[in-house]
Amino acid sequence: MSTAVISPTQTSPTSPRPFEWNDLDRRAVDTARALAVDAVGAAGHGHPAAAMSRTPAAHPLFRRLLRHDPGDPGWSNCDCSVLSCAHLVVLWDDDRISLGDDPRSAASEDVSAPFRAHGRHVRQVDWSATGRYEEDMAGLYEALSAAREETGRPSLVAPRTLIGRPWRAASPERAAVFRTHDSTGRGEDGPTHQPVEHLWALRGVPGLDVVRPADAAETAVAWRTVLERTDRPAGLCLSRRDLPVLDRSGAAGVESAEGTARGGYVLAEADGGAPQVVLIATGSEVHTALDARAVLQREGIAARVVSMPCPEWFREQSTAYREEVLPSGVRARVSVEAGSALGWYQLLGDPGIPVGLDRFGASTPYTSLHRRHGFTAERVAATARAALARAAHREAM
Known part of the structure; x- marks a missing residue:
């Protein structure tokens, strides 16, 4: 008002x-x-x-x-x-x-x-x-x-x-709601426009699919999938930043965005195909995870990046598919999302470590804000090394 x-x-x-x-x-x-x-x-x-x-x-x-x-x-x-x-x-x-x-x-x-x-x-x-x-x-x-x-x-x-725009998840009706300001990345608008807790709060609503795509290609597949699913509402959480469109031509080693329809998919495979660590990311942080993967690969650490735009859709997939994306034998896992890490532990397992934000943000350009909160390739790579060490320690016990 x-x-x-x-x-x-x-x-x-x-x-x-x-x-x-x-x-x-x-x-x-x-x-x-x-x-x-x-x-x-x-x-x-x-x-x-x-x-x-x-x-x-x-x-x-x-x-x-x-x-x-x-x-x-x-x-x-x-x-x-x-x-x-x-x-x-x-x-x-x-x-x-x-x-x-x-x-x-x-x-x-x-x-x-x-x-x-x-x-x-x-x-x-x-x-x-x-x-x-x-x-x-x-x-x-x-x-x-x-x-x-x-x-x-x-x-x-x-x-x-x-x-x-009102929406309902209590009734089995098809509805789609678009939400912006999807993370602390909207730095200049301050903490009131940085929904640190909202993503997992929405994911906790029964019967609501929450989709946070990484680029325009994932957004297009997500929108098509929402239209095809007529039995429940969905919320698309989009960034207001100018995110680049990932090069999915094949030369960059990035897979097709069609995996978005399954909720989670292997976006970039580890060199050699046998990952030592899995980086799970959503939205704009997928780009950070890819940069972290490059850092780890240069160190000889085989890292896989999994884009997880919709955990609800991923949970619906077969056990075989989920095992293919997140192998149970790879216990070193890192989640990357610029918000609360509340729900990521179920996918990370005991040795896994989240890169998240469990406090409110600040008012400053997103570049300096992300550095302050640790959403950088270097921080994610360091967390991956810590997860590898933790997994090795658990196995040695």
């Missing part, structure tokens, strides 16, 4: 024009929303959801209600839009932010009640009153116009908008 404020002129307002809303207005709103997404993408951090939610209110405000002259920004009789309080007309985005479940469960606060109690002029526009989300532009324009005409007391205009 946020506040935008209109500061009217000292002169009496003119009567508002009759409401008009046509295809050009809709295209202007959609274009402004797209620009908000592009701006966030160009900056490399931030979030476009608020701007996308509030654009429908900003468009009629600037186009038809505020008096201003773009050619004369110093015009003394112009209206102003400022991001501060203590002015006459306050436009409050009474949004219902929902990252899951029914949006009505997101918040129950009645923001308008204190304003009414103080005798303020309050107009509410509920864009979800019909049971589905519909942007009532005529209703919003009427409320803004009425607030502009009210000169005897401050006004609050509160359109009820929606950010988010």
